[in-house]
Amino acid sequence: MENSLSQNISLQQRQQLSQRQQQSLELLHLPLQKLDERIAEELKNNPLLEDELPPAGEQITDSEKDNQDSNEDSQTDFEAAQNLWGDDLPAGSIYADSDDDGDFWSRTAAPPPSMDEQLEVEIATSGLSERMIFLAGNIISNLNESGYLASHLADIAMLCDADMEEMEEALGLVQSFDPPGIAARTLGECLKIQLERKGSLTPLLEKLTTDDSIQEIIANHIPQLAKKLNVSMEELLGAVAEIKKLDPAPGAVLSAKENEVSEPEIEIIRKNGHYAVKTLHDRERRLSISLRYQKMLDDPALQPETRAYIEEKIRSAKELIESLRLRGDTLTAIGNVLIRTQADFLDSGPEELHPLTMKQVGEMLDLNESTISRAVAGKAVKTPQGIFPLKYFFSSGYQSGDGENIASRAVQEKIRALIASEDPKKPLSDDKIAQLLSEDGIKIARRTVAKYRDILEIPDTRKRKRF
Numbered sequence: 001m002e003n004s005l006s007q008n009i010s011l012q013q014r015q016q017l018s019q020r021q022q023q024s025l026e027l028l029h030l031p032l033q034k035l036d037e038r039i040a041e042e043l044k045n046n047p048l049l050e051d052e053l054p055p056a057g058e059q060i061t062d063s064e065k066d067n068q069d070s071n072e073d074s075q076t077d078f079e080a081a082q083n084l085w086g087d088d089l090p091a092g093s094i095y096a097d098s099d100d101d102g103d104f105w106s107r108t109a110a111p112p113p114s115m116d117e118q119l120e121v122e123i124a125t126s127g128l129s130e131r132m133i134f135l136a137g138n139i140i141s142n143l144n145e146s147g148y149l150a151s152h153l154a155d156i157a158m159l160c161d162a163d164m165e166e167m168e169e170a171l172g173l174v175q176s177f178d179p180p181g182i183a184a185r186t187l188g189e190c191l192k193i194q195l196e197r198k199g200s201l202t203p204l205l206e207k208l209t210t211d212d213s214i215q216e217i218i219a220n221h222i223p224q225l226a227k228k229l230n231v232s233m234e235e236l237l238g239a240v241a242e243i244k245k246l247d248p249a250p251g252a253v254l255s256a257k258e259n260e261v262s263e264p265e266i267e268i269i270r271k272n273g274h275y276a277v278k279t280l281h282d283r284e285r286r287l288s289i290s291l292r293y294q295k296m297l298d299d300p301a302l303q304p305e306t307r308a309y310i311e312e313k314i315r316s317a318k319e320l321i322e323s324l325r326l327r328g329d330t331l332t333a334i335g336n337v338l339i340r341t342q343a344d345f346l347d348s349g350p351e352e353l354h355p356l357t358m359k360q361v362g363e364m365l366d367l368n369e370s371t372i373s374r375a376v377a378g379k380a381v382k383t384p385q386g387i388f389p390l391k392y393f394f395s396s397g398y399q400s401g402d403g404e405n406i407a408s409r410a411v412q413e414k415i416r417a418l419i420a421s422e423d424p425k426k427p428l429s430d431d432k433i434a435q436l437l438s439e440d441g442i443k444i445a446r447r448t449v450a451k452y453r454d455i456l457e458i459p460d461t462r463k464r465k466r467f
Contacts, residue, residue, distance in 0.1 A: 024323040028330060028371070031378035032265055032281060035327075039287070042320055048293045048313040049320070051286055119143075119177060128173065135160055135170035139183060147182045147251020148190065181250035188214045194246045204231060204239050217243065220463045266335045267382040268346060275346060277335035279328055280382070287324070289317045330367075330375050337361050338381070338393055345393075349385050351417070353410040358394055411442060412452045419458055424466035 030038060043049050119140045128136065138160050142151040149171070157167040174183040180197040184190035192209040195201040207213060207229055216225040217240055226236045267278045293310050296302060344352035358372040365372070376390035395408045415433055422428045428436075430449040437444050453460070 023319060024326055025371070025374060027320075027323045028327050029374040029377055032263055039320075039324075042316075046313050046317055046320075048290045048310065049317045050288050050290050052288050119174070119182070131166075132170055132173060135162055135166060136174050139167075139170055139174050143183060143251060145251060146249035147179075147184070149183050149185050153185070179247070179250040181247060184250075186211060187248060190248065190250065191243055191246050194250075195242075200242070202239070204229070204235065205242060208239055208243060218463075220465060264380040264382040264387050266331050268335055268339060268384070270346075270384060275339040275343065277332050277339065279332060282328060287317070287321050289314055289321075327375075330365075330371075331379065333365050334361060334372070334375060334390065335381060337364055340364075342393060346384055350413040351410050353393070353395075353413070355408070356394055361394075408452075411437070411444065412456055414440070414442070415449060415452050416456055416458070419453075419464070422464075424464065427461045427464040429461050 027035065027038065039051075043051055138156055139149065142149055142156060144150040153167050153171060154164065157164055160167070162170075171183060175193055177183075180194040181190040184193055188209040188211050191214075192201065192206065195205055195209070208217065213225060213229075216222075216228075222236060222240070223233070226233050229236065263280075265279070265281055267280055268275055269278050270276075294314065297307060297310060339346070341354060341356055344354065358376070359369045361367075362369040362372045376394070379390050380387055381390055392409065414437060418428060418433055418436060430446045430453065433449045434444050434446045437449075450460075458464070
C-alpha cells in the first residue's frame with residue numbers, strides 16, 4: 001500500500017455583504033405587515049429610537065402627506081440605493097455568507113398559530129375527559145392542510161389502543177369544532193356537516209352529498225343526475241347552487257399562510273393630466289433619534305462604556321432610518337417605471353398591459369434583477385384600475401399581427417373576457433378561443449390557451465356548460 005500526501009489550492013470568489021447592505025435588502029424584501037413588526041422590535045430594543053407619528057395601521061391622511069412634489073428628490077436620493085446595493089449583488093440568498101445568519105430569523109416575527117394549534121385550543125377549552133382529549137388530539141394531528149382526516153380512523157384507533165366506538169365519539173367531537181366541515185373523511189361528509197350545522201340538510205341535499213353524486217356534480221353531469229334522482233332540472237340546479245356555496249376546504253381558513261400581498265404601499269395617481277407616484281406609508285418619517293441621549297455625548301464626564309453604548313445605538317438607528325428611506329425610494333422608482341411603461345394599462349385596464357421583465361426594470365434603474373425581485377415580493381400598488389400586486393406587471397409577451405407587443409397577462413385577460421361573454425349553453429372550446437385570438441392578431445396555440453385558463457382557474461368547456 002502506497003501512502004501519498006497532496007495539497008490542492010483553489011480560488012473562490014465570494015461576495016461579502018456589509019451589515020448595512022444586509023439590513024437594507026432585508027427591509028426591502030419585507031411586506032408591510034412584517035416591516036411594522038420589525039420596526040416595533042427595533043423600537044423595543046433601541047431606547048434611542050423614537051416613534052413620532054401614530055402607530056402603524058393609523059392612516060396618514062393626504063393633507064398630512066402628499067409627496068408628489070418630492071418625486072424628483074426621491075429620484076435623486078435613489079442614487080444612494082444604487083450605490084449601496086450596486087449592480088452585482090448575488091442572486092441567491094443575501095444571508096448565505098453572513099457571519100450572523102440566524103440574526104435575521106431571530107428578528108422576524110413568529111408565524112401565526114397553525115391549524116393544529118388552534119384546534120388544540122378548542123379541545124383544551126371544551127371540558128373533555130383526559131381520554132377524549134388524547135383521542136381528539138390524535139385525530140387533529142392526522143388532518144391535512146384542507147382540514148380532512150388523512151388517515152383511516154381504524155389505524156388511529158390501533159395506535160391509540162382504542163375501540164372504534166371511542167374513536168367515532170372523538171371524531172364527532174372534533175367535527176363539532178369550527179370551522180364546520182373540519183375533520184371530514186370525504187368531500188361529501190364535509191359538505192353534509194356544513195349543511196347540518198346550518199340546519200338546511202334536505203333529503204335531496206343529503207342524496208347529493210354521497211360520493212357518487214359529488215362526482216357527477218364535479219363532472220357537470222347534471223341531466224344524468226336529475227334522471228337518476230328522479231327530480232326536475234330546476235330543483236336539482238337549485239340544490240347544486242346551495243352546495244356550491246359551501247367550503248370544500250374548511251381547514252384552509254385555519255392554515256397558517258403568509259399573505260402574498262399586503263395593503264398597497266404606493267399609489268399611482270393622475271393629476272393635472274399626468275401620472276405620479278404617491279407613497280402611502282413613509283415609515284422612516286415616523287422615526288427619529290432621541291435628542292436627550294444625543295446631548296449626553298456632549299458631557300465630558302460620561303463613562304466610556306455608556307458613550308460607546310449610545311454611539312452604537314445612534315449608528316443602528318441611523319442605519320434603520322436610512323434603510324427604510326431607501327426602501328421607499330426604490331418602490332417609488334419602480335412605480336415611476338410603471339408610469340413610463342404601462343401608461344396604456346393605467347388608461348384602459350389589464351388588456352392593455354405591455355410585456356415587462358424584472359431584468360428590464362433593473363436595467364432602467366441600474367439595479368440587479370434580484371434586487372427588483374426582492375422589492376416587488378409581497379407588495380401592491382394602487383392604480384386607477386384598482387389594486388394590483390407589483391408582480392402582476394411582470395410577464396413575457398406576444399407579438400400581434402401589427403407588430404405590437406402584448407403581455408401574456410393581457411392575453412389571459414382577453415381569454416377571461418371571451419369566456420365571460422360566451423353562451424353558457426355552448427361554451428367556447430380552447431381551439432375556438434385560440435382561433436378568435438388569432439383573428440384578433442394574437443397567434444397562440446390551443447395548449448397555451450388551456451394553460452392560461454388553468455392559471456385563471458377557469459374550468460374546461462364541459463364543466464362550464466350550463467343546462
